[in-house]
Amino acid sequence: MVATDKSSKSGVSFTEQEALQFHQQGRPGKLEINPTKPMATQRDLSLAYSPGVAVPVKAIAEDPTRAFDYTTRGNLVAVISNGSAILGLGNLGALASKPVMEGKAVLFKRFADVDSIDLEVDTQNVDEFVNSVRYLGPSFGGINLEDIKAPDCFIIEQRLREIMDIPVFHDDQHGTAIIAAAGLINAFHLTGRDIKDVRIVCNGAGAAGIACIELVKAMGVPHENVLLCDTKGVIYQGREEGMNQWKSAHAVETDARSLYDALKGADVFLGVSVKGALTEDMVRVMAPNPIIFAMANPDPEITPEEVAAIRDDAIMATGRSDYPNQVNNVLGFPYIFRGALDVLATTINDEMKVACAEALAKLAREEVPDEVAAAYRGNRPKFGPEYIIPVPFDPRLISTVPPAVAQAAMDSGVARRPIVDMDAYRNQLSARRDPVAGTLQRIFSKVRQSPKRVVFAEGEEEPMIRAAASFVGQGLGKAILIGRDDEVREAAKEAGVDIDRPGIEILNARLSNRNMDYAEFLYARLQRAGYLYRDCQRLVNNDRNYWGAIMVARGDADAMVTGITRNYSVVLDTVRNCIDAKPGHRVIGVSLALSRGRTVLVADTAVIDMPTSEELADIAEEAAHVARRLGYEPRVAMLAYSTFGHPPGERSERVQEAVKILDRRRVDFEYDGEMGADVALNPDKMAAYPFCRLTGPANVLVMPAFHSASISTKMLQELGGSTVIGPLLVGLDKPVQILTIGAKDSDIVNMAAIAAYNVT
Numbered sequence: 001m002v003a004t005d006k007s008s009k010s011g012v013s014f015t016e017q018e019a020l021q022f023h024q025q026g027r028p029g030k031l032e033i034n035p036t037k038p039m040a041t042q043r044d045l046s047l048a049y050s051p052g053v054a055v056p057v058k059a060i061a062e063d064p065t066r067a068f069d070y071t072t073r074g075n076l077v078a079v080i081s082n083g084s085a086i087l088g089l090g091n092l093g094a095l096a097s098k099p100v101m102e103g104k105a106v107l108f109k110r111f112a113d114v115d116s117i118d119l120e121v122d123t124q125n126v127d128e129f130v131n132s133v134r135y136l137g138p139s140f141g142g143i144n145l146e147d148i149k150a151p152d153c154f155i156i157e158q159r160l161r162e163i164m165d166i167p168v169f170h171d172d173q174h175g176t177a178i179i180a181a182a183g184l185i186n187a188f189h190l191t192g193r194d195i196k197d198v199r200i201v202c203n204g205a206g207a208a209g210i211a212c213i214e215l216v217k218a219m220g221v222p223h224e225n226v227l228l229c230d231t232k233g234v235i236y237q238g239r240e241e242g243m244n245q246w247k248s249a250h251a252v253e254t255d256a257r258s259l260y261d262a263l264k265g266a267d268v269f270l271g272v273s274v275k276g277a278l279t280e281d282m283v284r285v286m287a288p289n290p291i292i293f294a295m296a297n298p299d300p301e302i303t304p305e306e307v308a309a310i311r312d313d314a315i316m317a318t319g320r321s322d323y324p325n326q327v328n329n330v331l332g333f334p335y336i337f338r339g340a341l342d343v344l345a346t347t348i349n350d351e352m353k354v355a356c357a358e359a360l361a362k363l364a365r366e367e368v369p370d371e372v373a374a375a376y377r378g379n380r381p382k383f384g385p386e387y388i389i390p391v392p393f394d395p396r397l398i399s400t401v402p403p404a405v406a407q408a409a410m411d412s413g414v415a416r417r418p419i420v421d422m423d424a425y426r427n428q429l430s431a432r433r434d435p436v437a438g439t440l441q442r443i444f445s446k447v448r449q450s451p452k453r454v455v456f457a458e459g460e461e462e463p464m465i466r467a468a469a470s471f472v473g474q475g476l477g478k479a480i481l482i483g484r485d486d487e488v489r490e491a492a493k494e495a496g497v498d499i500d501r502p503g504i505e506i507l508n509a510r511l512s513n514r515n516m517d518y519a520e521f522l523y524a525r526l527q528r529a530g531y532l533y534r535d536c537q538r539l540v541n542n543d544r545n546y547w548g549a550i551m552v553a554r555g556d557a558d559a560m561v562t563g564i565t566r567n568y569s570v571v572l573d574t575v576r577n578c579i580d581a582k583p584g585h586r587v588i589g590v591s592l593a594l595s596r597g598r599t600v601l602v603a604d605t606a607v608i609d610m611p612t613s614e615e616l617a618d619i620a621e622e623a624a625h626v627a628r629r630l631g632y633e634p635r636v637a638m639l640a641y642s643t644f645g646h647p648p649g650e651r652s653e654r655v656q657e658a659v660k661i662l663d664r665r666r667v668d669f670e671y672d673g674e675m676g677a678d679v680a681l682n683p684d685k686m687a688a689y690p691f692c693r694l695t696g697p698a699n700v701l702v703m704p705a706f707h708s709a710s711i712s713t714k715m716l717q718e719l720g721g722s723t724v725i726g727p728l729l730v731g732l733d734k735p736v737q738i739l740t741i742g743a744k745d746s747d748i749v750n751m752a753a754i755a756a757y758n759v760t
């Protein structure tokens, strides 16, 4: 396929082939199902399946609410579509809608830890669709209808809501309306408008359009102040063409016939139609300080650039993540369902929707605290025209929106299991956030604020090329691919990457005029280590890792990633021949192990084989420093097979001695040991040692030796389901990150960002 660049001025760009590759790589698609109970022994099987499973069966038969205790039902939402209105792409059928529905399912998981499965129902017949869904009630805690065209969606939703005793929510209607309402509340606030006086034009009289204007009218906008338009123009009283009962309900008496007519003097444009539907001429005739929400996906009715070119007084929002003010239902559905599921709500009613809109609007008006600022691109956002709505990555959403929704469900009498302790509930919600994404998001945001030039040393390798393109596409900086021009181009073609996009440079070391300088630089460092000038020349010319590391050492690049084709220790030796340790630091490897609700740093996972006590203390200091760079307040556990002297042994004594060294150094972080990993991580076990100086479970684990560090992180990854990032190489004077052989392009991008962020 021809590589078409889907780019925008704000940085995130990709080719069509990259989008396909993203979906194809690894397991095709975006989700898989994992068991939550062990299935290892005969006993496990007896409990999970016959005969043990009969016990919950009988319990549920006696009391159906027990299904929420013994099955996935309470946390499971189906995303169901027939593909009749896929985004703004039209009726492309059930199968073609699957990528969107899978996407929605993973967003449920990512943002609110709601398990979700997509179901594509292959019928365009309303009755058949209703009948396919109505009998699925026992399987799910909620039904999210998606991308079903109007007016069918109104009938389908209404019928299913009547029949089913779980929330049925057509997100394109209510999700969109809720988020748009939140944005409007704030835009009115900023422009000093009274909701009773505003004149709104909504283009698109489908699922999203009808729901948006119903909600704004419910909020106080007078009926006659809202003009609704569709492909035939304004919906006026008496119009006959292309009408249905839902449109008729919003027909008004007016002389306006076209969208242009309707927009003369209008305060608000709500676009839920198609790309390009709003023209510059139309924007010109709107009232001063117009509010323009161009929400069609994937491309808006008009772009912010186009609006900015003709007037500077508009408040502009789109449905896209790469512009300010993203009015997208992803801000709503994960949290609305989270709140609804957590109180076993029978439905999602208007009170819950309004509570969600108000909670979102309020959040955007609040000061952005430090730990949240990092989730926003560029500078810390401040409530204003460019920031009227929180961004999807705002980590506060999970602890603020579901409680508001749950409270509204309780107050309006639809909660089957009310929440007793709201504060405790908020804390539980925070722990549901995916820490992998949170940590990386923070790093990515920081790097975007000061983009770097990063060497991707193995420039002829396809994963490196894809990673370089993704790094540049995400606005993280410039990528320098080291390799022969024609080889890199050939590999880029295979990878579907537009290698000539701005921000990517191909550098052929052999042809560079810096060869001699670099060889001399290397010779000066290695001449007393048995290397001849010629050896250095050969290394510089032939070994891309030497070239890249010297570029970084000399300041010709800011950072480097490499390692997908060579052994870690070989690359590490190369790097150390070119770059020293930072003065006063020790070079070590720190791995980040991320599992649900928890991130721990493990050290040293890369360099020192059998550390002495002195070295263990150094490792603790380095790792604590990295923890702080990553935004964690370190609580360091010095690990051993023993805990506080028992059972005794030589390895444990070394660790005890390391603790004494840290005492003498008067370091400024919490540490203690020696202790076992269970004591370090489990507060109940730590409680058996009341003298332990850690104030909570450790988040930095210093291993007694390289082998235990390496073995334990690999086991965590393979058996424990943790994501392990690293080892990150820390303590070097200039940032270089080494990957493991066979790393995927997404791992490379993460490491490149970490290198650019410079954790040291």
Ligand SMILES: NC(=O)C1=CN([C@@H]2O[C@H](COP(=O)(O)OP(=O)(O)OC[C@H]3O[C@@H](n4cnc5c(N)ncnc54)[C@H](OP(=O)(O)O)[C@@H]3O)[C@@H](O)[C@H]2O)C=CC1
Residues within 6 Å of the ligand: 084, 085, 086, 087, 088, 089, 147, 148, 149, 150, 171, 172, 173, 176, 203, 204, 205, 206, 207, 208, 209, 229, 230, 231, 232, 242, 271, 272, 273, 274, 275, 277, 295, 296, 297, 298, 318, 319, 327, 328, 329, 330
């Ligand atoms: N940002 C967000 O969160 C969301 C955005 N959307 C976007 O909103 C749009 C509509 O989605 P949805 O309501 O589900 O789709 P529907 O198919 O239900 O409705 C589409 C509506 O748009 C109208 N329309 C199409 N082309 C034009 C045009 N050129 N000028 C005026 N009206 C037009 C149609 O008119 P007619 O009735 O005459 O056929 C119809 O009323 C899509 O682009 C979708 O991506 C949807 C949900 C959420």
Ligand SMILES: CC(=O)C(=O)O
Residues within 6 Å of the ligand: 086, 087, 088, 147, 171, 172, 296, 297, 319, 328, 329, 330
């Ligand atoms: C965001 C969404 O649901 C849509 O565009 O259809």
Ligand SMILES: [Mg+2]
Residues within 6 Å of the ligand: 087, 146, 147, 171, 172
């Ligand atoms: Mg949709």
